[in-house]
Amino acid sequence: MIDETFTAEDVATYYDDWNERYEAVFGDVFQHLKASDHDELLDHVIEVAGISDGESVLDASCGVCGPARHIARRRDVAVTAITVSPVQVERARELVTLDGLAHRVTVRLGDFHHLAQVVEPASHDVAYFLESLVHAHDPELALRSVFEVLKPGGRVCIKDFYRGRSSEPAEQRVIDECVEATNRICHLTIRNTEDMLRWVAEAGFDIEVSQPLAVPMYSIEDGHEFCRRYDLDVAAGRDFTTTFYLDNLEILARKPA
């Protein structure tokens, strides 16, 4: 039941306009569902994705490079970091330079539906999407696109949130209303977990991990503060701190060798 999607251009304009407000609340990791601190979350991503020294890493939706800078500090890797927002490209480059990481992190403007326009086919060992495929107007195209730019045997890590499910029709109606409101306000197209897993497999990947974010302690406080501060009615008139309507999943999948 998807009524509307947002084009990559819509999403770029949204982040150009809202980047400063995101940074004011989220710091440099723009994720709703986190571990209790950013380091713990991003170390967990490194572990799930199995990122090792010497690898070429693609951040397919980098925000202002909080995750890419963290990974480049923890591992001796070459990261290509892509965002569709020109404002974020500038800000990400500034932060990468300030951190002295320009030798490890390269920031480029691009659309994750068309990654081969930005990086070479079969060029990366590992790619990741952190709360970003939820913006895709065509996730199947985005998955085929990342498949193309990974080396044989390369991995993709996808951490995202999805439409909650209830066997009670009244509860499902509440979930659906909240999802529609959140989509509209945050320029998202929230999908179902089963669809995403099927699309990952149909793109050619072998799924190795599929589980709710496996960190010891969740935090969604930044997301709540974001909605409070900017008066965002993401739960369609309900209290967004006590209305639960999203599932989450981290997926690790491998391109066959």
Ligand SMILES: C[S@@+](CC[C@H](N)C(=O)[O-])C[C@H]1O[C@@H](n2cnc3c(N)ncnc32)[C@H](O)[C@@H]1O
């Ligand atoms: C919620 S933010 C997450 C940013 C980053 N992954 C992080 O954890 O801080 C979503 C990001 O996805 C990027 N994005 C959305 N659609 C995109 C597209 N079609 N191509 C590339 N980046 C995209 C946005 O520009 C933004 O940087």
